[in-house]
Amino acid sequence: MTHAGTTAPTTAPTPPGADLPEHQESLWRSAEPKRSYDVVIVGGGGHGLATAHYLAKLGITNVAVLEKGWLAGGNMARNTTLIRSNYLWDESAGIYEHALKLWEGLEEDLGYPILFSQRGVLNLAHTEQDVRDSVRRVEANKLNGIDAEWLDPDEVAKVCPIVNVSGDIRYPVQGATFQARAGIAKHDYVAWGFARRASEAGIDIIENCEVTGFVADGDRVTGVRTTRGDIAAGTVALCAAGHTSVLLDMLGVPAPLQSHPLQALVSELLEPVHPTIVMSNAVHVYVSQAHKGELVMGAGVDTYNGYGQRGAFHIIERQMAAAVELFPVFARAHLLRSWAGVVDVTPDASPIVGATPYENVFLNCGWGTGGFKATPGLGWAFADTVAHGRPHPLVAPFGLDRFVTGALVDEHGAAAVAH
Amino acid sequence: MQLIACPWCGPREEIEFSYGGQAAVAYPADPASLSDEQWARFVFFRDNPKGPFAERWVHSAGCRRWFGAVRDTRTYEFLSVGPLSATTARTSVLPEATP
Numbered sequence: 001m002t003h004a005g006t007t008a009p010t011t012a013p014t015p016p017g018a019d020l021p022e023h024q025e026s027l028w029r030s031a032e033p034k035r036s037y038d039v040v041i042v043g044g045g046g047h048g049l050a051t052a053h054y055l056a057k058l059g060i061t062n063v064a065v066l067e068k069g070w071l072a073g074g075n076m077a078r079n080t081t082l083i084r085s086n087y088l089w090d091e092s093a094g095i096y097e098h099a100l101k102l103w104e105g106l107e108e109d110l111g112y113p114i115l116f117s118q119r120g121v122l123n124l125a126h127t128e129q130d131v132r133d134s135v136r137r138v139e140a141n142k143l144n145g146i147d148a149e150w151l152d153p154d155e156v157a158k159v160c161p162i163v164n165v166s167g168d169i170r171y172p173v174q175g176a177t178f179q180a181r182a183g184i185a186k187h188d189y190v191a192w193g194f195a196r197r198a199s200e201a202g203i204d205i206i207e208n209c210e211v212t213g214f215v216a217d218g219d220r221v222t223g224v225r226t227t228r229g230d231i232a233a234g235t236v237a238l239c240a241a242g243h244t245s246v247l248l249d250m251l252g253v254p255a256p257l258q259s260h261p262l263q264a265l266v267s268e269l270l271e272p273v274h275p276t277i278v279m280s281n282a283v284h285v286y287v288s289q290a291h292k293g294e295l296v297m298g299a300g301v302d303t304y305n306g307y308g309q310r311g312a313f314h315i316i317e318r319q320m321a322a323a324v325e326l327f328p329v330f331a332r333a334h335l336l337r338s339w340a341g342v343v344d345v346t347p348d349a350s351p352i353v354g355a356t357p358y359e360n361v362f363l364n365c366g367w368g369t370g371g372f373k374a375t376p377g378l379g380w381a382f383a384d385t386v387a388h389g390r391p392h393p394l395v396a397p398f399g400l401d402r403f404v405t406g407a408l409v410d411e412h413g414a415a416a417v418a419h
Numbered sequence: 420m421q422l423i424a425c426p427w428c429g430p431r432e433e434i435e436f437s438y439g440g441q442a443a444v445a446y447p448a449d450p451a452s453l454s455d456e457q458w459a460r461f462v463f464f465r466d467n468p469k470g471p472f473a474e475r476w477v478h479s480a481g482c483r484r485w486f487g488a489v490r491d492t493r494t495y496e497f498l499s500v501g502p503l504s505a506t507t508a509r510t511s512v513l514p515e516a517t518p
């Protein structure tokens with residue numbers, strides 16, 4: 001510090017903050033749209049970005065990811081980041097377990113921290129029917145090579161001491177399934193990591209570019225109309241999540257999707273109290289504790305259709321009531337903020353991936369409340385689908401045609417509230 | 420909390436109501452003649468517009484009567500409410516009107 005009367009320093013004064021580290025360089029190039037690409041991916045959420053990353057690995061880099069808003073501003077950076085693969089049916093086990101294996105090596109693949117933390121998930125059972133369904137799911141998971149255990153209430157309390165396993169609550173905990181390899185990750189870092197890698201490979205990531213129409217020629221689409229001009233496309237890959245119906249309406253392709261608000265909330269930052277993830281379909285809440293210390297909670301969708309990225313307050317109120325019932329220690333925690341995304345729900349709670357009536361347009365949607373966990377697995381299989389012009393075997397069971405053949409993949413039991 | 424104007428009871432809190440999805444999905448006149456595609460359409464496919472949507476609602480915790488509404492799915496604002504006309508009733512789901 002110089003004082004009045006002392007000699008002024010000879011060097012020029014430095015501006016405030018000059019001692020702070022340099023602001024990080026952009027992680028991806030902000031590209032101007034070219035007039036033509038081999039592949040145009042519509043939607044810059046996790047799925048669109050992961051698809052771009054795995055296309056680059058297949059040597060396909062004349063690719064654009066078009067995002068109407070900002071990168072990961074849809075559901076990708078709004079989800080509660082639960083990752084697990086303990087779904088009931090073989091078809092789901094295939095894609096979700098493939099995704100989980102990719103998650104286990106993703107930080108290394110992306111060369112970017114994603115804070116993937118395999119802290120396990122407890123899916124609580126509260127009724128005799130819950131118990132039967134849960135034990136069945138554990139056995140189905142084991143047959144598919146997925147780690148799964150059935151725990152009685154005392155074992156549940158050992159994994160997560162703050163769960164109320166006493167008999168004096170409305171729906172006492174009868175036990176739980178436990179998948180130890182399940183976990184959480186930092187969703188925005190995941191998106192940035194994929195974007196950085198794809199961009200390095202030469203793929204254009206174009207934000208503030210909304211697809212407003214398609215140019216079709218018979219059963220092919222030759223390009224997309226956007227708010228930044230028309231762009232020709234060899235192949236179009238739709239990854240627009242909650243807004244897929246808006247795009248399919250432009251193409252005249254019907255799909256059994258309903259867009260719903262899905263809300264989540266966080267508490268203020270707290271000391272680490274919650275070592276795992278707890279989900280309860282019957283009491284209707286799920287909770288984990290984020291790296292910084294917020295309790296992260298979610299539940300089911302708002303019942304009506306909605307594209308508003310906000311939901312009704314009574315939904316939040318109910319999920320907090322459920323959380324306090326299961327975790328009495330949360331009673332004095334404060335709600336910090338709540339928000340919503342727009343999720344695309346299907347009749348069987350499974351995604352829709354694969355062909356459309358247009359030979360060069362591929363569809364990826366319908367992940368509803370649970371597509372974050374699938375991000376790398378879907379990106380991997382969808383890139384292969386787009387590159388070879390036919391569904392990869394891991395996504396083949398999820399075609400639009402299953403609603404006509406009746407070969408549904410009914411995951412309501414494993415996925416209704418669960419994310 | 421949003422207030423919904425039941426055509427019979429007037430404005431009531433949203434939690435008193437249940438959602439019935441798209442209105443005017445008529446039960447097929449001759450079900451046996453439908454192709455698999457047509458059945459799939461009837462059973463699974465509903466419109467999903469971003470904007471005004473004609474819907475069915477029921478005042479479950481009030482008069483328990485069904486009604487029709489046009490609601491904007493962007494803002495969730497109810498643009499109009501009124502009785503379900505005979506043509507918009509879905510006979511497979513709607514309760515019989517018992518005296």
Ligand SMILES: Cc1cc2nc3c(=O)[nH]c(=O)nc-3n(C[C@H](O)[C@H](O)[C@H](O)COP(=O)(O)OP(=O)(O)OC[C@H]3O[C@@H](n4cnc5c(N)ncnc54)[C@H](O)[C@@H]3O)c2cc1C
Nearest residue numbers: 043045046047068074075076079080082211341371372373
């Ligand atoms: C509150 C909440 C909690 C969730 N919790 C979990 C969880 O714990 N675990 C889990 O596995 N899943 C969870 N999900 C679901 C998961 O987030 C989604 O299934 C997944 O993010 C969908 O894939 P995406 O990341 O590509 O979607 P999005 O990030 O929504 O990407 C779609 C993108 O397409 C863009 N787009 C749409 N229309 C156009 C257009 N016309 N032109 C250009 N761009 C367009 C959108 O702006 C958006 O960025 C949750 C979702 C929400 C909302």
Ligand SMILES: [Zn+2]
Nearest residue numbers: 425428478482
């Ligand atoms: Zn009423």
